[in-house]
Amino acid sequence: MGVKDSSTSQQAAEFTAFVRETGTQLHRAAMLLTGDHHATEDLTQAAYAKVFVHWRKVRRTENPLAYTRTVLLNTFLSHRRPRRSAEVPAEVTPPDTGHEPDPGQRVDLLAALRTLAPVDRAVVVHRYWEDRSVAETATDLGLTEAVVRTRARRALQRLRPLVDIPERTLP
Structure with a gap:
């Protein structure tokens, strides 16, 4: 295993720990923004995917959570802009509220x-x-x-x- 492989696996481990620490908080914010369970999952995953791509830079920021929140909000706002797609959901499933x-x-x-x-x-x-x-x-x-x-x-x-x-x- 080379230095680059070790560095990459260490970054992946740091990112995984970051997601575990912040996942619930970002998921709740995404749920309030979208109001839909499936859209919440998509928004949260999209935000984390964007952060993961730039994780080397993000992990060195003063507050990676604030950076990720900004990515979440910007992703939400960009997805809310009108699209020319005719995509329509097949069914709407009410959010799982059994634990609330x-x-x-x-x-x-x-x-x-x-x-x-x-x-x-x-x-x-x-x-x-x-x-x-x-x-x-x-x-x-x-x-x-x-x-x-x-x-x-x-x-x-x-x-x-x-x-x-x-x-x-x-x-």
């Missing part, structure tokens, strides 16, 4: 998120589900902080009638 504490709330949230524009959905998921700051969300999505605040506020206003989202009390 309240499946009704999950279904309501997923349905409500699907009513938002893709960028608004990405802002809400990134900002509130991933608990990212306005600045981090703006950087990751390539938006200004003012745009993130405006989109988040308007998206929450649209979501409140659809799901039980408590109003924030300001000091």
Whole structure:
């Protein structure tokens, strides 16, 4: 086994460990973005595939998870753009909600998120589900902080009638 083979297997092992550590978190974010179990799997795999191709560079970044989140969001947004394909799913399978504490709330949230524009959905998921700051969300999505605040506020206003989202009390 040469030095190159050893280096490649070490990188593969590091990437595998990274996926194990971050898989659940990215999968949940993808589910909130897509609202569909199959699309979630596809989105998560596509994001990890893109990261794997550049793993040597990504593993040296300050925060590989943040990089991967950005790849996930950009992949989601690029797939949401209109395509000229006539591809239509053969059947729709409801998400497996057997392990959730309240499946009704999950279904309501997923349905409500699907009513938002893709960028608004990405802002809400990134900002509130991933608990990212306005600045981090703006950087990751390539938006200004003012745009993130405006989109988040308007998206929450649209979501409140659809799901039980408590109003924030300001000091």
